[in-house]
Amino acid sequence: MVRTKKNLYLTIEKLLKNSSFEQSSVSEICKLAKVNRSTFYVHYVDKIDLFNDYTEHLIAQVERELISYQKNLERTGVLPSYEKLLMHVQQHDYYYRFIFSPNAPLQFYFQYLRHIQTMIEESIMLDPSKHINADLYFAFQRTPILELLWNGLRKTFLYRLKKLTIS
Template sequence: MSKKLDRRKKYTRKVLKESLVTLLSQKTISKITVKELCEMADVNRSTFYTHYSDQYDLLEKIEEEIAEDMNQYLSSYSFNVEEESLQMTEKLLEYIKDRQFMFQTLLNENGDPTFEVRLRTIAQRFMINNWLEGQQLKEVDMTYLSTFVVSGAVHVIKEWIEYDVDVKQSPKEMAELINKFANEGLSCLE
């Protein structure tokens, strides 16, 4: 499935992604030049063009990757088995924690305004497929519910960032809290 990447490719893409996110924390994508991006990443400009067509393309790829990861995590998510579920939540939290800066940047002023929407879409699809399976819900309720949950999640992430919450210190407790909330939320529907 996932073809084995040459170390060089892996490294080049990694630093380019990191550099773009760093620059995005300072200015809007349209004000970022390929030149400064490559200088920051310490990568030859010609190399950049063998991977991406421009800044926008790179940003696209970054977000696609996140989307894939989120889907990956959410696809194996289930609230049936308690312990397994907790572990999944924990992993998801660690994933986010490791990319705190990235999320912060992409969700803030200079970031992509469509990014939050994309996250919302992913979560919405997940909720429809898993949580709300079997439930007979009006479409209005469904939309409202997913919007509510995702907004909450984004809000939580932003709060973590603002108050510099160290998720890693207690991912377990955090995971329990979140799962409990999710379950109670579900039971409230019945």
């Protein structure tokens, strides 16, 4: 299963980089990944299900990368976690370009938003003594995160992480 997923993930990355994921069929994906279609269907319903699993994989990766910053938010400040997030986005820009593109199904965008919300809620739960309103906190955190992602993608990451400052 690990090798199968890895091959399928690499194939998704290749297709997203070539802007051909939407047009690809399960048969094409399996052929590129060197995975039998029957094996594919044991694990996934369709290519959307595969893409959702890939999204879960990327989100788990972001969570692992950001967890140390979230735990020490007061000591490190917000900027290091944004820098880490932008570095992740830069590494996987093909994915973010796809989910923020007008051609991508909205479900991918909303799935990503739900994951961001879950990450923010989990960071709030790290210190329940602060009595933070999760909905308001999410609203204030979501906007700058999405704006940074959108600007970074729109300007092809011409921003240097060093130049990012929070007033």
